[in-house]
Amino acid sequence: MALLEVKNLHTHFFTREGVVRAVDGVDFELERGRTLGIVGESGCGKSVTALSIMGLIPKPPAKIVEGQVLFEGRDLTELDEGELEDVRGRHIAMIFQDPMTSLNPTLKIGTQLTETLRRHLGMSKDAARKRAIELLEEVHIPNAAARLDDYPHRYSGGMRQRVMIAGAIACNPKLLIADEPSTALDVTVQARILDLLEELRKAHDMAMILITHDMGVVAEAADEVAVMYAGQLVERAGVQDLFDRPEHPYTEALLGALPHVDEEHVRESRLTTIPGRPPNLVDPPEACRFGPRCPYASLNDSCTQVEPQLRELRKGHWVRSAHPASERAGVPAEVGA
Numbered sequence: 001m002a003l004l005e006v007k008n009l010h011t012h013f014f015t016r017e018g019v020v021r022a023v024d025g026v027d028f029e030l031e032r033g034r035t036l037g038i039v040g041e042s043g044c045g046k047s048v049t050a051l052s053i054m055g056l057i058p059k060p061p062a063k064i065v066e067g068q069v070l071f072e073g074r075d076l077t078e079l080d081e082g083e084l085e086d087v088r089g090r091h092i093a094m095i096f097q098d099p100m101t102s103l104n105p106t107l108k109i110g111t112q113l114t115e116t117l118r119r120h121l122g123m124s125k126d127a128a129r130k131r132a133i134e135l136l137e138e139v140h141i142p143n144a145a146a147r148l149d150d151y152p153h154r155y156s157g158g159m160r161q162r163v164m165i166a167g168a169i170a171c172n173p174k175l176l177i178a179d180e181p182s183t184a185l186d187v188t189v190q191a192r193i194l195d196l197l198e199e200l201r202k203a204h205d206m207a208m209i210l211i212t213h214d215m216g217v218v219a220e221a222a223d224e225v226a227v228m229y230a231g232q233l234v235e236r237a238g239v240q241d242l243f244d245r246p247e248h249p250y251t252e253a254l255l256g257a258l259p260h261v262d263e264e265h266v267r268e269s270r271l272t273t274i275p276g277r278p279p280n281l282v283d284p285p286e287a288c289r290f291g292p293r294c295p296y297a298s299l300n301d302s303c304t305q306v307e308p309q310l311r312e313l314r315k316g317h318w319v320r321s322a323h324p325a326s327e328r329a330g331v332p333a334e335v336g337a
Contacts, residue, residue, distance in 0.1 A: 001073060002029040003207050004053070004175060009067035011045075011052045014060060018282035022048040022062070024231040027310065032174070035201065035208045037222030037239070039215060039254070043278060045231040046211045047097075050177050053209075054094055055084040071175070090120040093168035097180040099160035103152040109136075110148035113167055120171045135166040139196060158189035165196065172204055179211045194221055215254055219243060227251050230279050230289040233310060237317040247313055247324035249294050250274075288322065296323040 011023040023045045030036050038046050051057045053069050055076060069076040071092065076084065088094075096102040104112060113135060114128035123131065129148070136144035139162040152160055161181060168176055178197060182190035198221055201208050210221055218225050218239065225242045227235040227250065235248040246252045256272025276293040279285055285292065288303040297303055303322035310320040 002070075003032045003072060004030040005068070005070040006049070006053065007068040007070065009049065009052060009069065010065045011048050011057060011062060012065050013062045015282075020281045021231050021284060022281060023052060024281075024284075026067075026228070026231075026233050028226050028233065028236060030175070030207050030209065032207055033201075033205050034223045035210055035221060037210045037212065037218035037225045038228060039212055039218055039225060040228035041213060041278065044228040046213075046228055047179055049228070050094065050179050050209065050211055053177065054088060054092060055079070055081075056088075056094075086120075089116050089173070090171045091173055092175045092177065093171070093173040094177040095161075095164050095168050095179065095181045097183050099157070099164045100152065102164055103160060105152050108149050108151055109155070109163055113148070113163070113170060116167055116170045131170070132166075135170055136163070138169075138200070139163070139166045141166075157185055158193065161185065161189075161193055162196070165193075165200065169200055169204060169206075173206060175207045175209070176201065177209045177211070180213070181210075182217070183212075197221070215258055227254070230284060231281055232289060232320060233318075234290065234320045235318065236310075241317055245317075245325070247317065247319040247326060248290075248321045249296055249323060249325075250290050252325065288320075290321075294323065296328060 006026055006028050009023055009026045010021070013020040013022055026045070026049055028036065038049065040046055048057065048062075052064055053076065057064070064077050067077070071087070076087065079087070110129060110132055113132040114125070117123045117128040117131055118125070132148055133144045136147060141147055141159060141162055152163070155163060181197065182193045185193060194217060197208070200206070210218065212218060222239045225237060225239050226233050227248065229250050235242065235246070235251045242251065243255065246255055253272050253274045259271065274293055279289050279292070287305055287307050288294070288297065291297045291304050308320050308322050310318050313319050313324055313326065
């Protein structure tokens, strides 16, 4: 049995402008000890998917209107807030995008770390403090015992993110969700944080969901990739298969937008751009949501009339498209067609 199964998940936001279908029928599984990368541009539903799993969507205006989130066979969508609090932090932990807004600026780092340990593991004050020091050392914060009594503003951005990671692994969770864990950091610190996450994942034998818009990060860190567009999952495959043989036109465009460097010089060809804009999720297209921007779609295609369903094109490789690459070999693309 998979550690996590997300089945037909629909999370909607009820606003004055209408119902925003932020997550609209997402399905995936995650095995123990594996890393799933969820990628896509801003606003595609990556973070809302993660918050739905954790039961942290703002209510109101958001609501899970359909679907299941099965963790070890238990449907998290049916739990009340008290039951979810027992799961969060203890069995599933999350690292948020901006550590400065996630840490309480009025409380010392030690207070924030020991709170989790005492709440979930029932540790004494002294035992929790000793464990908090060990956690800071595990995420490579120097002089951990002294730094435990500092406030968040005394830490750099990279160090604050390390504190967030320490808090997330405090109770040795089975699943760690990292939502853009390196976005607010400079490039060199980003690499160190991602290396640290992988080191800790292996050491603690955790499964991990890595949410990012950076395909390069996914290539290095993930075992499997789920590509999201306009609230839907449009492609899912093993990382090597997806990078070697992308099937969905959107995935192809994302990979085409990556700068390539060979052994001698930077590739001089132009990067891929995607014409148009993502659809309004209050009133999305009834057919393929990528259709208006797809270089392979035309007015006569079935995908402009009926929404394509997610299908397994080959073993372990799923795609939601009427124009997967392996079925249109030799068909030239005309941008904006």
